[in-house]
Amino acid sequence: MKYLSFFFASLVYCTITAKVLVITHSYCRPDLIVLQYRTLKKFLHDEYEFVVFNDAPKAPMAQLIDKACTALNIRCIRIPQNIHSQPYLPREPGDGWLGPSIRHANCVQYSLDLIGFDHNGIVMILDSDMFLIRTFSLSQYMENKHISAFIKTTPSEIDCLCPVLTILHMSKLPDKRSLNFNCGYIHGWPVDSGGWTHYYLIKHPELIVKPIYALYSHQLFLADKGVNHLANIMVPLEIKKAFYRANCEFNRKEIAFLLKMPDSFEFYLDNHFLHYRGGSTTDTLNNSHKFRIFNEFLEDILS
Numbered sequence: 413m414k415y416l417s418f419f420f421a422s423l424v425y426c427t428i429t430a431k432v433l434v435i436t437h438s439y440c441r442p443d444l445i446v447l448q449y450r451t452l453k454k455f456l457h458d459e460y461e462f463v464v465f466n467d468a469p470k471a472p473m474a475q476l477i478d479k480a481c482t483a484l485n486i487r488c489i490r491i492p493q494n495i496h497s498q499p500y501l502p503r504e505p506g507d508g509w510l511g512p513s514i515r516h517a518n519c520v521q522y523s524l525d526l527i528g529f530d531h532n533g534i535v536m537i538l539d540s541d542m543f544l545i546r547t548f549s550l551s552q553y554m555e556n557k558h559i560s561a562f563i564k565t566t567p568s569e570i571d572c573l574c575p576v577l578t579i580l581h582m583s584k585l586p587d588k589r590s591l592n593f594n595c596g597y598i599h600g601w602p603v604d605s606g607g608w609t610h611y612y613l614i615k616h617p618e619l620i621v622k623p624i625y626a627l628y629s630h631q632l633f634l635a636d637k638g639v640n641h642l643a644n645i646m647v648p649l650e651i652k653k654a655f656y657r658a659n660c661e662f663n664r665k666e667i668a669f670l671l672k673m674p675d676s677f678e679f680y681l682d683n684h685f686l687h688y689r690g691g692s693t694t695d696t697l698n699n700s701h702k703f704r705i706f707n708e709f710l711e712d713i714l715s
Contacts, residue, residue: 430533430583432460432550437491437519438540439467442480444688447707448543449484450714457549458534465523467491467515495522501594513595517605520575520593529589531582539576541688545666545713548684550579558584560622562680566601573609576687577624577680586616626687627660629677632670669709674702 464481468474481488500518528535561578594608656662678687
């Protein structure tokens with residue numbers, strides 16, 4: 413029965429026209445699904461479908477995630493929890509099968525196996541706490557590209573696609589089902605989820621791959637010595653604002669957000685995406701300073 417369901421789900425997606433398919437994987441934060449939905453609806457200027465893969469390990473949280481998706485009228489696909497113990501992807505002796513990297517790799521691969529590889533168009537994989545914050549068209553951006561992704565590189569110069577933000581033009585990819593988002597080791601170096609995409613990139617050097625770059629917010633706080641590198645000299649607020657505009661191309665609302673010193677956030681793809689970081693951990697409690705200023709910023713740009 414499980415394999416019949418897998419087959420029919422794949423068959424349905426084969427017949428869908430080439431909308432952009434946006435995939436995310438939710439573990440414990442249904443409130444972030446609502447925020448992703450709202451930001452995509454406002455800023456993504458393509459016809460798209462947003463699909464949530466529900467990977468909550470326990471039934472009560474799985475029900476909350478499903479309820480959030482139902483309220484938004486978006487598709488929610490339950491990830492069978494036995495994929496984390498089969499194992500779903502190749503594992504080595506001693507691997508912690510329930511570790512976050514392995515769990516994430518399983519989820520990403522399962523979602524691609526089930527619907528992603530069969531989609532006749534662009535597939536965007538988003539981390540559960542990654543949010544589109546500027547107007548953006550994936551179809552225009554991917555017009556002359558096969559893949560665009562945040563690229564991780566190990567000390568031994570092993571490049572791989574990081575599924576925190578990966579965009580795949582499925583209709584253009586050769587041998588796409590060999591694309592493997594597993595983690596583990598390559599040439600003795602540990603790699604996170606997405607590490608095994610290195611093998612696909614090596615096998616297909618003809619692909620046009622556009623790296624996505626990240627800017628870490630704590631690099632942008634401009635403490636008093638930040639602009640002029642001189643300790644004990646205060647940097648005026650207007651100097652900080654000018655620096656953000658001139659050097660990083662932030663807009664007015666983004667600058668106001670940065671001036672609140674939002675620790676550990678990341679901006680991706682020329683400031684089009686904001687990564688909360690830690691969206692599956694307890695540091696994102698709604699009464700935390702980090703979540704409060706984040707939520708205020710999103711409400712500001714969505715208003």
